[in-house]
Amino acid sequence: MGVSTEASRGRPDRQSSGALRVTAAELGRRLRDAIVSGQLVPNQRLIEADLAEEYGASRGNVRIALTELSSEGLIERVQNRGARVRAVSADEAVEITEVRGALESLCASKAAERVSATEIEQLREIGRRMSKAVEHNDREAYSAGNKELHALIIQISGQQVAAETIKRLRGQAVRYQYRLAQKPGRPAESLPQHLAIIEGICSRDANAAANAMQAHLNSVAVEIKATETSA
Template identity: 35%
Template sequence: MVGKFRSIRLDNYKPLREIVFEVLRQAIISGDLKPGERLMEVQLAEEMGVSRTPVREAIRKLELEGLVVMIPRKGAYVAGLSLKDAADVFEIRQALEGLAAALAAERITEEEIDSLEKILVEINEAAEKEDVDMVIKKDAEFHQVLFKATRNDRLVQIINNLKEQIDRFRVQSFANKARIKSLMDEHKKIVEAITERNVELAKKLAEEHIEKVENNVMNILRKQLNMEDELPC
């Protein structure tokens, strides 16, 4: 973990503990902080140029979000990505995204359709440049526009409650660069179905899309777990 963080730049609009929380959360989601890695308050505080208090508060908040686990007499560790965790998240996500696509097909505006098509172009441009970070960012934007188009605030809230877990698995998914082309094709078909106001097809394609994402992530996690098993003790 040594040397992973720079001194925090203060933001007049956010409490220090919130800035520290966001920095640590992004490091976990991006994989800079690996599953099982220990989070030491003193070291993190020194690297970020802050006191231990905002670091401690940030770690507690990360624990509530399931990104950190506290082990008695040992300390705080980045939560692992288990096969069971992934299966649980994707089971929920598949149902919610299928519903979201169906509702969007009924309620989406022309402006939102234009936004989705624009994002598809941006994902393609980022893919051609092999800018995986931008592909991940635009993929998240694509789904957020889709969720907004449902006009169902409760549904959006429920999906956003899973955001941290979804973002972690999104990063895992794009570890396989070959997956990006498939993603673009799947997104394009979903947008076409929504544009045609084909509710059933939009729902079906969205569910199939999440199933493919799940299969990809599960394969990656299985390989990682096998590699860990093969490490010498």
């Protein structure tokens, strides 16, 4: 893996030398997944030459992928030492989530004011799928619905500046959100919060939608802190 010898744990499977070279977008996706899942750990060095060999990518595509991940806050550039996986403390993750709460509450409020009949049905359908996922204990389906719901709300809101800021913030705290999503019982706990957000927007009640979103992300912040304290 593109790491120094002192930090070589968590290596994904090496690509065969005969494999086609991956694109910068694909490499970025694979590195992002490795960071989120914990295969690549905080402060782990990412060396361009090693990454190129490990993933079958060109050096140019490696640089593009690292630049993109840097903009998302997942890695950081260190002078004279290259790139490394960015370490985010639990306290910083909580603060990031609190800022997200303010921005996503704004988006939920705006979405309630702008939502169309078609979008209302889309939101309710996501809610039905998330409910079914909890019923069948399908964490993967629930997580997919969670991501889809938040993305759709931001899209409906039309708040482009907030959308870009939320994307960066979410990327920085994504490891903690991943751990939280794996916590037993968490989907059942967060489902009513998501359904309340959906109901507020679909009822075109801007205050209810904003309050429900704020309550949800407050809960996420509390759970991140509790999970890290007990770890």
